[in-house]
Amino acid sequence: MNIVVLNGSPKGELSVTLQYARFAAKKFPQHSFRFFSIAQNIKRLERDAAVFQEVMDAVKEADGVLWAFPLYFQLVSSQYKRFIELIFVRQQQPAFAGKYTASLSTSVHFFDHTAHNYIHAICDDLQMKYVGAYSAGMYDLMRKTERKRWLDFAESFFDSVSRQIPVARVYPPLSTGTSIFQPGASKAALDADGKKILVITDEQNQAGNISAMIKSFTGNFRKEVEVICLTDIDIKGGCLGCCKCGLDNVCEYAGKDGFIDFYNEKVKKADIVVFAGAIHDRYLSAQWKTFFDRSFFNTHMPTLIGKQIAFLISGPLGQIPNLRQILAAYAEFQETNLAGIVTDETGSSGEIDLLLTELAGKLVRPIADGFMPPMTFLGIGGRKIFRDEVYGMLRFVFQSDHRYYKGRGLYDFPHKNYKARRLNLMMTMLTKLPPFRKKFLKMLKDEMVKPIRHVADHK
Ligand SMILES: Cc1cc2nc3c(=O)[nH]c(=O)nc-3n(C[C@H](O)[C@H](O)[C@H](O)COP(=O)(O)O)c2cc1C
Numbered sequence: 001m002n003i004v005v006l007n008g009s010p011k012g013e014l015s016v017t018l019q020y021a022r023f024a025a026k027k028f029p030q031h032s033f034r035f036f037s038i039a040q041n042i043k044r045l046e047r048d049a050a051v052f053q054e055v056m057d058a059v060k061e062a063d064g065v066l067w068a069f070p071l072y073f074q075l076v077s078s079q080y081k082r083f084i085e086l087i088f089v090r091q092q093q094p095a096f097a098g099k100y101t102a103s104l105s106t107s108v109h110f111f112d113h114t115a116h117n118y119i120h121a122i123c124d125d126l127q128m129k130y131v132g133a134y135s136a137g138m139y140d141l142m143r144k145t146e147r148k149r150w151l152d153f154a155e156s157f158f159d160s161v162s163r164q165i166p167v168a169r170v171y172p173p174l175s176t177g178t179s180i181f182q183p184g185a186s187k188a189a190l191d192a193d194g195k196k197i198l199v200i201t202d203e204q205n206q207a208g209n210i211s212a213m214i215k216s217f218t219g220n221f222r223k224e225v226e227v228i229c230l231t232d233i234d235i236k237g238g239c240l241g242c243c244k245c246g247l248d249n250v251c252e253y254a255g256k257d258g259f260i261d262f263y264n265e266k267v268k269k270a271d272i273v274v275f276a277g278a279i280h281d282r283y284l285s286a287q288w289k290t291f292f293d294r295s296f297f298n299t300h301m302p303t304l305i306g307k308q309i310a311f312l313i314s315g316p317l318g319q320i321p322n323l324r325q326i327l328a329a330y331a332e333f334q335e336t337n338l339a340g341i342v343t344d345e346t347g348s349s350g351e352i353d354l355l356l357t358e359l360a361g362k363l364v365r366p367i368a369d370g371f372m373p374p375m376t377f378l379g380i381g382g383r384k385i386f387r388d389e390v391y392g393m394l395r396f397v398f399q400s401d402h403r404y405y406k407g408r409g410l411y412d413f414p415h416k417n418y419k420a421r422r423l424n425l426m427m428t429m430l431t432k433l434p435p436f437r438k439k440f441l442k443m444l445k446d447e448m449v450k451p452i453r454h455v456a457d458h459k
Helices: 016-027 042-047 049-061 078-089 112-125 144-163 209-218 259-267 286-298 321-333 349-364 377-391 399-407 418-430 434-458
Strands: 002-007 032-037 064-070 100-107 129-137 197-201 226-229 272-278 308-314 337-343
Touching: 002 016, 002 049, 016 032, 016 064, 016 100, 016 144, 032 049, 042 049, 042 078, 064 112, 064 144, 078 286, 100 112, 100 144, 112 129, 112 321, 129 144, 197 209, 197 259, 209 272, 209 308, 209 349, 226 259, 259 286, 272 349, 308 349, 321 337, 321 377, 337 349, 377 399, 418 434
Parallel strands: 002 032, 002 064, 064 100, 100 129, 197 226, 197 272, 272 308, 308 337
Antiparallel strands: none
16 A cells, blocks of 8 residues: 655654654555655745655555644644645645545644644545544654554554545535625724734735725724735744744744744734734635744743734635634633634625724723633643643753743642642541531532622622
8 A cells, every 4th residue: 555644844854743654654564655745845845846746646646645744833834734725726636536544643732633623624625535633642652552552543544545435524615705895985983092003914915805804994093003914024934843942932043034023023012913814725824824833932922911812814714613713722822802803704895894893993992901801721721731741841842931831820730729638638538428428419509609609799
């Protein structure tokens, strides 16, 4: 069986993820493997048609394709994202159609599911036969049980290919065809009250819906709002995954391009940040992905704390709940208030105009000042994962995160609440006694609400 491995790590041969694929190749010598360093060679793949064609030809000849990638900002790296865009732009879908496929990632499990959902949906769009996702922890391969688990998955993948199992499409095709949005007249009625508003976009085409939405949105303010296009910033490339930033947040690109200054001087210093972009396949553009990946020089620390943020999206966001979750989680991780997301997918131009006016008002209303909603599972779960990783194995790599987490009291375990510890011990013992247990279960509901009811009644 011929298996093609599409390596999505910008580190190429030094990829952790690649070692999992290499391990499987060694353990299943009856199959032949071809490895392609996709993310690391993205510039060549873009520039040199023959290099790109070689990958397409290998995919065409393959019995199975393995998407092997590291998690980057809840998805794949910007370089891998660009490769996926190229497949569609260059109309290479036929090379992938009908091929059996699976995805493999390594990560710390922060939004690994959204990355696999994305790749699964892309495989469905390519009419591939997607048989499963394997999300490994970075160093799982060092453990015997995890090696077996991975080999079992790989074997089941090969078995699916050899038996040509039936596979159902999970993600329905996107129905596109948004109509042209015509912004209404500028209202110029809102005062930003000295707050700095920054709109970031990736749209070069000033005739597109995103530019029109930005025009309508910014037209609500009396004073001009700063709009920056990512294509006007000197960005030399995507994140290289080198993790040099871990020690003290100095990026490998420092002094080599304009991204870090842009992020520090514009994004961090704004009070309100509006992200505007069109959907490309099942995410925003690779250009936007580069923005998120490159902001990793701030490692696992939120940099937009207390800001009001919003998204203006052109395209079928309503059909991609995975992307909506990614945006919501980004807002929570950054400790911002996501004031809203306005899209052009439904409603007339007039209705979209009204939504944009409402959003503009919401962002600058005094009540929005410093308001931050409580986090959901997305933010709380994510923060705990990073906290545990930085406290544990990754501390010496991410030293600045460690200083920050320690300084902000984010290492809140094991807790020192001795009252709770004593109570837990005593109650655990007492509930072993049948008469007490009976009484306890009878009182439980009353006792659970008692302290909170006291606050509600008396504060
Ligand atoms: C820019 C960047 C973004 C990352 N984002 C995530 C993430 O969203 N979730 C996660 O669990 N790990 C994330 N990681 C960690 C990598 O996925 C992890 O280290 C992976 O094992 C690296 O694999 P590789 O050596 O094959 O590139 C990120 C790492 C980098 C450098």
